[in-house]
Amino acid sequence: MSDPSALDPVLVRIDETLPDALERLNALLRIPSISTDPAYKAECDRAADWLAADLSSLGLAADKRATAGHPMVMAHGAGPGPHVLFYGHYDVQPVDPLELWDRDPFDPAVEDTPAGKVIRGRGAADDKGQLMTFIEACRAWVAVHGALPVKVSVMLEGEEESGSPSLVPFMRENADELTADLALICDTGMFDRETPAITTMLRGLLGEELVVTGPSKDLHSGMFGGPAMNPIRALSRVLAGLHDAEGRVTLPGFYEGVPEISDEVRAQWEALGFDARAFLGSVGLSQLAGEAGRSALEMLWSRPTCEFNGIGGGYQGDGFKTVLPAQARAKVSFRLVGDQDPLAIRETFRQYVRDTLPPDCSVEFSDHGASPASRMSIDHPAFEQARQALSDEWPRPAAFVGSGGSIPIAGHFKRELGMDAMLIGFGRDDDQIHSPNEKYDLDAFHKGMRSWARVLAAMAQ
Amino acid sequence: MSDPSALDPVLVRIDETLPDALERLNALLRIPSISTDPAYKAECDRAADWLAADLSSLGLAADKRATAGHPMVMAHGAGPGPHVLFYGHYDVQPVDPLELWDRDPFDPAVEDTPAGKVIRGRGAADDKGQLMTFIEACRAWVAVHGALPVKVSVMLEGEEESGSPSLVPFMRENADELTADLALICDTGMFDRETPAITTMLRGLLGEELVVTGPSKDLHSGMFGGPAMNPIRALSRVLAGLHDAEGRVTLPGFYEGVPEISDEVRAQWEALGFDARAFLGSVGLSQLAGEAGRSALEMLWSRPTCEFNGIGGGYQGDGFKTVLPAQARAKVSFRLVGDQDPLAIRETFRQYVRDTLPPDCSVEFSDHGASPASRMSIDHPAFEQARQALSDEWPRPAAFVGSGGSIPIAGHFKRELGMDAMLIGFGRDDDQIHSPNEKYDLDAFHKGMRSWARVLAAMAQ
Numbered sequence: 001m002s003d004p005s006a007l008d009p010v011l012v013r014i015d016e017t018l019p020d021a022l023e024r025l026n027a028l029l030r031i032p033s034i035s036t037d038p039a040y041k042a043e044c045d046r047a048a049d050w051l052a053a054d055l056s057s058l059g060l061a062a063d064k065r066a067t068a069g070h071p072m073v074m075a076h077g078a079g080p081g082p083h084v085l086f087y088g089h090y091d092v093q094p095v096d097p098l099e100l101w102d103r104d105p106f107d108p109a110v111e112d113t114p115a116g117k118v119i120r121g122r123g124a125a126d127d128k129g130q131l132m133t134f135i136e137a138c139r140a141w142v143a144v145h146g147a148l149p150v151k152v153s154v155m156l157e158g159e160e161e162s163g164s165p166s167l168v169p170f171m172r173e174n175a176d177e178l179t180a181d182l183a184l185i186c187d188t189g190m191f192d193r194e195t196p197a198i199t200t201m202l203r204g205l206l207g208e209e210l211v212v213t214g215p216s217k218d219l220h221s222g223m224f225g226g227p228a229m230n231p232i233r234a235l236s237r238v239l240a241g242l243h244d245a246e247g248r249v250t251l252p253g254f255y256e257g258v259p260e261i262s263d264e265v266r267a268q269w270e271a272l273g274f275d276a277r278a279f280l281g282s283v284g285l286s287q288l289a290g291e292a293g294r295s296a297l298e299m300l301w302s303r304p305t306c307e308f309n310g311i312g313g314g315y316q317g318d319g320f321k322t323v324l325p326a327q328a329r330a331k332v333s334f335r336l337v338g339d340q341d342p343l344a345i346r347e348t349f350r351q352y353v354r355d356t357l358p359p360d361c362s363v364e365f366s367d368h369g370a371s372p373a374s375r376m377s378i379d380h381p382a383f384e385q386a387r388q389a390l391s392d393e394w395p396r397p398a399a400f401v402g403s404g405g406s407i408p409i410a411g412h413f414k415r416e417l418g419m420d421a422m423l424i425g426f427g428r429d430d431d432q433i434h435s436p437n438e439k440y441d442l443d444a445f446h447k448g449m450r451s452w453a454r455v456l457a458a459m460a461q
Numbered sequence: 462m463s464d465p466s467a468l469d470p471v472l473v474r475i476d477e478t479l480p481d482a483l484e485r486l487n488a489l490l491r492i493p494s495i496s497t498d499p500a501y502k503a504e505c506d507r508a509a510d511w512l513a514a515d516l517s518s519l520g521l522a523a524d525k526r527a528t529a530g531h532p533m534v535m536a537h538g539a540g541p542g543p544h545v546l547f548y549g550h551y552d553v554q555p556v557d558p559l560e561l562w563d564r565d566p567f568d569p570a571v572e573d574t575p576a577g578k579v580i581r582g583r584g585a586a587d588d589k590g591q592l593m594t595f596i597e598a599c600r601a602w603v604a605v606h607g608a609l610p611v612k613v614s615v616m617l618e619g620e621e622e623s624g625s626p627s628l629v630p631f632m633r634e635n636a637d638e639l640t641a642d643l644a645l646i647c648d649t650g651m652f653d654r655e656t657p658a659i660t661t662m663l664r665g666l667l668g669e670e671l672v673v674t675g676p677s678k679d680l681h682s683g684m685f686g687g688p689a690m691n692p693i694r695a696l697s698r699v700l701a702g703l704h705d706a707e708g709r710v711t712l713p714g715f716y717e718g719v720p721e722i723s724d725e726v727r728a729q730w731e732a733l734g735f736d737a738r739a740f741l742g743s744v745g746l747s748q749l750a751g752e753a754g755r756s757a758l759e760m761l762w763s764r765p766t767c768e769f770n771g772i773g774g775g776y777q778g779d780g781f782k783t784v785l786p787a788q789a790r791a792k793v794s795f796r797l798v799g800d801q802d803p804l805a806i807r808e809t810f811r812q813y814v815r816d817t818l819p820p821d822c823s824v825e826f827s828d829h830g831a832s833p834a835s836r837m838s839i840d841h842p843a844f845e846q847a848r849q850a851l852s853d854e855w856p857r858p859a860a861f862v863g864s865g866g867s868i869p870i871a872g873h874f875k876r877e878l879g880m881d882a883m884l885i886g887f888g889r890d891d892d893q894i895h896s897p898n899e900k901y902d903l904d905a906f907h908k909g910m911r912s913w914a915r916v917l918a919a920m921a922q
Contacts, residue, residue, distance in 0.1 A: 203683065207781045216745030221768045222664065222866025223890070225796050226760030227741060229750035232769035232791075233704065240701035243694065280688060284677030285821045289690035299687030307682045308693035309784050310775035320668045320792060320829035322866075323770050330693075331776060333783060335686050360746045368781035405683025405783075429684070 006145060007457040013140040014449045021136045021449065022110070022119070022442075024054065028090070028128050029108040029121045035070055035091030036162040044070040044158045047090045051156055058139045060154065065174075067166035070158030074177070077138065079148035081460045082382070085180035085419070086152060087409060088131030088187070089160035092123035093434045100436035110442060115430075118439035126433035129440035130186040130425050131156060133448030140453055149460035153180055160187075163369075164408065171416040182382050182420055183413045189427035190444070191272060191399050196390040196451065198383060199423035200376040201301055201402035202410055204336035206345055207368030210353060211329040212238075214361050218314075219324040229360040231328040232313045238356045239330060242306050246292040249306045249334075251348045257339030261302050265400075269297045272399055301402025305335040331368070335404065342370035374410045377420050382459050386422060389454035393447055424455065467606060468918040474601040475910045482597045482910065483571070483580070483903075485515065489551070489589050490569040490582045496531055496552035497623040505531040505619045508551045512617055519600045521615065526635075528627035531619030535638070538599065540609035542921045543843070546641035546880070547613065548870060549592030549648070550621035553584035554895045561897035571903060576891075578903035586892035590901035591647040592617060594887065594909030601914060610921035614641055621648075624830075625869065632877040643843050643881055644874045650888035651905070652733060652860050657851040657912065659844060660884035661837040662762055662863035663871055665797035667806055668829030671814060672790040673699075675822050679775075680785040690821040692789040693774045699817045700791060703767050707753040710767045710795075712809045718800030722763050726861075730758045733860055762863025766796040792829070796865065803831035835871045838881050843920050847883060850915035854908055885916065 055062035062075035108121030276296035290299035313328030390398035516523035523536035569582030737757035751760035774789030776782035851859035
């Protein structure tokens with residue numbers, strides 16, 4: 001397997017069997033495995049069965065494992081060299097609003113678009129299409145050589161889109177079985193259409209909801225306006241005070257544990273030639289809204305944020321109502337980097353809110369998750385091997401990048417199993433994951449399979 | 462009619478025929494004349510017919526007049542002395558949420574409560590019960606003396622709860638017929654349970670809605686959080702900047718035309734012994750939220766406000782969504798006093814918003830009305846006559862008060878017909894107008910009729 005010439009027939013096999021691979025993906029996409037909706041419980045089960053059977057068909061020892069929620073699919077295949085644990089998820093997001101879809105979300109098809117052919121359907125990119133790139137690469141290796149190039153384990157989750165409640169318990173109960181030399185995670189994207197990426201920094205996420213109560217009931221603003229405290233006024237003051245004029249978050253100690261990126265990383269990022277103007281322009285904006293003096297990629301990958309994800313209070317219908325509302329509420333999230341401590345920031349945030357509210361307002365908080373940032377240790381030789389392998393497949397060299405989003409699984413692998421993770425995926429910014437008309441580019445699927453075949457070959461050397 | 466002894470038999474008649482008056486009010490309350498809902502158009506018409514017939518039955522020349530919307534009811538009765546135009550409205554608010562009512566809103570009944578008997582039903586206080594106090598006083602005068610003590614015209618509107626679109630056109634088309642020596646308006650309340658009130662100051666109202674747009678679509682806060690401007694953040698800053706630390710509104714020139722009350726008025730208001738602690742405590746508050754150094758009654762009656770009546774943006778459902786929303790919106794209103802110019806304040810407000818928003822946010826405004834404050838000229842002798850008459854009926858002397866709310870009709874009478882208005886009503890703070898379980902105290906109805914009998918007698922002298 002360590003013979004470099006072993007790779008070429010595998011790539012040829014992938015090219016020749018693309019229609020078959022596509023049909024298998026479509027079969028999986030037709031199963032509406034929406035994990036968050038109990039009405040689709042049997043469909044999640046069916047997707048797990050389908051995957052266990054598919055993995056078995058290529059010679060892996062695969063089975064479905066019960067959890068308190070939707071099942072896990074586990075599979076193991078023998079091989080030489082390092083042992084990798086591949087992670088993906090077979091559950092998908094709900095499809096509403098259904099009327100915004102141009103086709104049945106669970107009747108997938110290849111469509112022609114101005115930017116090329118796409119596989120349209122719920123889960124095409126997130127994550128069924130991505131996880132199948134890995135499985136198909138394994139299938140081609142086995143078909144051509146009768147064996148895998150490295151030792152492969154596969155763990156496919158059915159609750160990623162509904163908070164992964166069974167994931168950490170499953171890891172703890174099956175730690176020995178799951179622990180490998182390296183985890184491979186396929187839930188990420190390309191840097192741009194031509195540049196593959198290995199994600200090495202993931203921001204953490206702290207989610208908070210606050211409900212501010214002023215009067216004990218909604219009041220008439222004529223009868224009470226003036227003397228009575230308005231909770232929207234109080235909440236606005238709280239939110240407005242969270243950023244200073246330079247766009248920095250004002251919470252005391254917020255920037256503790258936020259590292260500056262090294263000159264080397266900075267140079268790498270600058271070399272990517274990221275077009276911040278085009279990035280903002282694509283969503284109708286023109287100015288960087290984050291901390292003054294930082295580049296767009298820094299703002300996205302290596303700087304923390306405070307965002308307001310929702311706000312509500314009083315009368316929001318048509319027309320006007322002179323109500324002075326009893327309550328106002330907001331959903332606030334913090335993207336975290338480096339060694340920022342989510343729980344310490346939660347306490348600081350809550351104390352700031354309490355200190356800022358007038359005495360006549362009370363507040364209740366709800367906890368919507370707290371996960372620290374992850375930084376991968378790229379010392380493992382697989383990172384450089386994968387970077388070279390991806391660079392061989394795509395028009396431009398692969399980049400080590402950060403991710404503005406949060407993928408808690410990488411942190412779980414590290415904390416629960418002591419295992420580093422390498423995040424490689426072929427999603428693109430316009431895949432519309434979680435939205436109507438989700439798609440996965442056909443070339444992402446095809447070259448994604450070829451990429452994994454190359455990465456596995458490189459790791460086997 | 463100018464004989465003071467003429468009053469006593471009228472009051473006796475009112476006492477003796479209270480059950481009949483109550484049955485008439487119930488008949489009117491059973492008509493679901495919800496003006497804002499087109500489904501109830503025929504019911505509004507039926508209420509107008511009922512009132513025209515009732516006014517005819519007591520000898521007035523009454524009829525129903527078509528408008529572009531719901532009809533007006535007009536009636537005229539001859540009499541000596543001054544000519545008054547009585548105004549009320551026969552339409553009512555919608556009744557939803559219906560499940561919060563303890564009885565069918567249109568099946569009125571007298572109920573015993575710990576605070577006394579109440580007439581329960583939609584419109585009992587706003588405004589059918591109140592307008593019937595005047596009509597029943599006229600009925601008793603006619604029944605006892607065969608004539609009214611003063612010349613009386615009646616105008617009953619059917620669109621007060623839906624913005625009165627036909628009112629000003631009707632006034633203009635019928636100016637000669639409507640113009641009297643004084644308008645009487647019965648849509649106000651008592652100062653407290655024992656103290657009748659003549660409302661001489663009404664705050665104006667400016668309503669504004671703003672929709673702030675940042676990105677051209679909702680974004681993922683992981684993929685865009687940091688570089689992209691968040692419109693909730695921008696809106697919070699706009700709203701938070703509208704009040705200073707002393708509770709004053711910060712818009713330039715906002716306090717132009719805001720008069721200080723005279724020492725005499727201040728002394729009168731202080732003599733009312735308003736219990737601000739109890740007022741706030743009744744709605745779960747403890748501190749005056751308006752301008753520092755002002756009393757609660759000043760804040761309600763003679764000081765302007767800026768209130769936030771509604772706010773919304775992003776994800777407001779259960780759980781959490783890491784969305785960076787495209788839009789955020791707010792409904793903002795200003796209560797105005799003295800000579801504040803609503804249109805000038807609208808322009809100042811809009812300019813402030815534009816100046817405060819970051820360059821990447823645009824804003825659209827909607828106009829939700831602009832009416833200046835009204836101050837009654839209490840030089841007309843009827844004010845002192847009425848004050849004495851009301852003081853004779855109730856346990857405590859009548860007070861000249863302000864109103865925190867806005868009753869545009871008073872301003873219309875002044876501007877369109879050059880007519881002063883005297884606002885007398887017997888509503889109480891706990892009548893739950895516009896809310897489920899609306900009621901009108903039985904003693905407010907009974908003593909309200911007696912009060913109007915006395916006021917008419919006093920004006921005849």
